[in-house]
Amino acid sequence: MKQTRKEKILIVDDSELNRAILADMLGEEYDIVEAENGLEAVAILQRMGPELSLVLLDIVMPEMDGFGVLDTMNQNRWIDDIPVIMISAESGSSHIERAYELGVTDFIARPFDALIVHRRVVNTILLYAKQKKLVGMVADQIYEKERQGNLMIDILSHIVEFRNGESGLHVLHVRTLTELLLRRLSQKTDRYRLTPGEISIITTASALHDIGKIAIDEHILNKPGRLTSEEFAVMKTHTTVGADMLENLPIHQHDPLVNVAYQICRWHHERYDGRGYPDGLEGDAIPISAQVVALADVYDALTSQRVYKPPFSHEEAVQMILDGQCGTFNPLLLECLQENAETIRAGLAADSQAQRDQREMRNVAQEMHRHEELAASERTLQLLEHERMKYSFFAAMTQEIQFEYTASPAMVTLSAWGAEKLGLGETVMDPLRSGGVLALIDQEWIQGLSNALHSTCPDQPVVTYDCPLNLGGERRWFRIVARATWSADEPARYTGAIGKAIDIHDSRMKLHALEQMASHDTLTGLLNHAYAKKRILERIESRPTASYALAIFDLDHFKSANDTYGHTFGDHVLIHVAEKLRQSIRGGDIAARVGGDEFLIFLEHKGDVEPVVSRIFESLCGTYEDFTISVSMGVAPTALVGCDYDTLFHAADQALYTVKRGGRGQYRFYDESMRQMLSAISPIDSGEEADTAPADQKGDRPI
């Protein structure tokens, strides 16, 4: 046999010297991969899986010992395909026993003998290669045998039907329906633990449901009219007779197919409400195999022509079943019937032997899929290795935190650069509970990420998730872009994720600062007018039916403060007023500096708004050093002027103007009499531009 590639052997031992001795003994024939503790070994197994031909495993090691590695290999069923030879100086029989129980193939005791080590390794690898080939051959034979078995059952059940005067299609239909219903049921619930193997057995056995009819008198069996109660009593015995025939089989008593066929024969006329025959079983006391066949049997009887009735349409039949005219059934099964309606209507007509064989093939393929490594050819492995090399090359070139997460075993593998950056090992077991990980990222954040990944679906598996990481004592924001991986089977299972984490701290902070600058007044820290308007519009839009009021106020004689004490003092007065304003408004209110010495307040209110306005007004008045703060305020309620922002602003402005003209130091609500008033601030259509004028130029204008 031409050796195109060397077999790979993983040596796991915490002593480098011991690994070197083993590697030397195995010489040039093998590719050696080394791990210095159990954790590294698991990471390599996860990564290389079926490429490895053998593991040589020490017991006593730091991080994770040899038994830990074996446990993990068992949980993931790797032990089925990768042989393990235990190396140890431990000669205690309890150790050896435990190791064998966990599936090791052989033991090599220290001190190593070159000849023995070499021979054991060669033998084990050969044995496994042979075994893999045999598994494949056996699977082929089983498939062939099953095909022949089905043929025999078809012939047998056809004989029953032939006597019954039926077309021969009934058995075929029941079988197809049974399979469809079972598949749907296994997707819907785990209650019945239906494996593909069991579905296959029940489907096959369904063909035998009426074999008991072979013992029923032909006159009763084929009587066109209604059966008398005596005749019906005889007819009913076909259930128990069929079951007895199976029970008394001289051989194959304990074969699963025979057991299932027994259930189906005996109980396919039971009813979910307990009123069926022969045993009056109720609910799930009736085996699921019999429940499904019963439903399939009734459906096909309804839609087929019989000596005593014409065929019903699919819709009629389903409706009759749902209405309970033909017995009572498991509600879950009725859901399956309805959900599969299209497939059934299309499928029954067209179902042919060829299609059935195809389905059967698919089952076998699924079984084989569990041993997919059998099919992994040389070329596939080479391609895989190439991809891996490509990946690790690019991963090493980009300075990124890249990670791969597998749900089982729960484990994160980090790129070398990423591991160093985060101060973690390249492999972290059980990351959601690892101390190192939790020091890095808070519990709720990592839980959030996990939830986000779990709630993806195979079609949209990518998640973008911003979260803070504690890096070297600093809290920095990272963006995690990850793709959840889903298994190929139905329904798809969440198997883990791949992704990377990008440091977005600086750009996020910059953006935050820009947002702050764009939305706030730099002197007072209140919102600016443009941003306040945006917030007000959002508020009105989110709750358009609520009552609001907009108040505008300015400081009386502010210009004189500027003139007398200087602009710096004026600025301090504005900061003081802004602080008072902040303290006096409620949590949901919006306060802003419109410009100069003018401010606005936006309030939501339930009852009378005046007490609120009055309280705010009072709290704004007072003194700052020697300067007496007096305020003029105009208020416009939406109840009166509506919710249009410009109208609202204009009305408040007119009210303020009225106060100014009437002697200042008061607040007033807008009313219709002010309609013709001038504006205190500026014409509304240029209101926002006017805001940028310096404080001293606006001040308190003469009327």
Next chain:
Amino acid sequence: MTLQECYAAMGGNYEEVLGRLRSDRLIQKFVLKFVDDGSYQLLLDSMASNNYEEAFRAAHTIKGVCQNLGLTRLLRSSSQLSEALRHGYTPEADGLTEEVTRDYQEAVAAIRAFQASLGT
């Protein structure tokens, strides 16, 4: 100094090792490597910091290496020490650590002498 003389000085069993590893070249290669093995230092550090679990693993590793290299004398003391630490600290461990230290230093001295005589 020949390899055989080196083994005699270390209290090792040269014939037994040769029977297993089957080549002088291999034995020489690994014996020279033995000096660089970090397990001994790990043992001393772990004992000093009362980390007996780690100390057990280190003693166990020394034992395994000695088995493979046929260093009989050091194998005996390290094996006893690893048993004394298997289930945590026992009073014998301190005396045995001294024994391991003595045997280890003898072995290293012999290997260094052998290395010097190779003229490399």
